Amino acid sequence: MRxxxxxxxxxxxxxxxxxxxxxxxxxxxxxxxxxxxxxxxAGVPPKEVWAAVWRFLDLPRVMR
Numbered sequence: 607m608r609x610x611x612x613x614x615x616x617x618x619x620x621x622x623x624x625x626x627x628x629x630x631x632x633x634x635x636x637x638x639x640x641x642x643x644x645x646x647x648a649g650v651p652p653k654e655v656w657a658a659v660w661r662f663l664d665l666p667r668v669m670r
Contacts, residue, residue, distance in 0.1 A: 612652035616642075619665055634658050 616625035629642035636658035637645040645655050660670055 607651070607653040607656060609646070609652050612646075612656055615656055615669065616659065619659070619663060619669065632662075634662050636661060 613625070616629065619625070620628050631641065633639055633641055634645075637650065637655065640648065640650075642655055642659060645658075646652065657670075659665075
């Protein structure tokens with residue numbers, strides 16, 4: 607998954623106005639206690655980060 611696809615999914619799930627701030631503020635245990643922004647900056651693949659977001663938000667399976 608490319609970063610652009612990741613951010614498209616984030617925008618769909620949370621809304622464009624909220625997705626960027628949520629990514630910088632919300633700490634996820636599945637990302638070793640990092641935010642989305644921190645995980646991506648550390649080189650965690652976007653697909654892995656999205657899976658963590660998907661689980662955290664309990665999104666519908668169709669959004670996986």
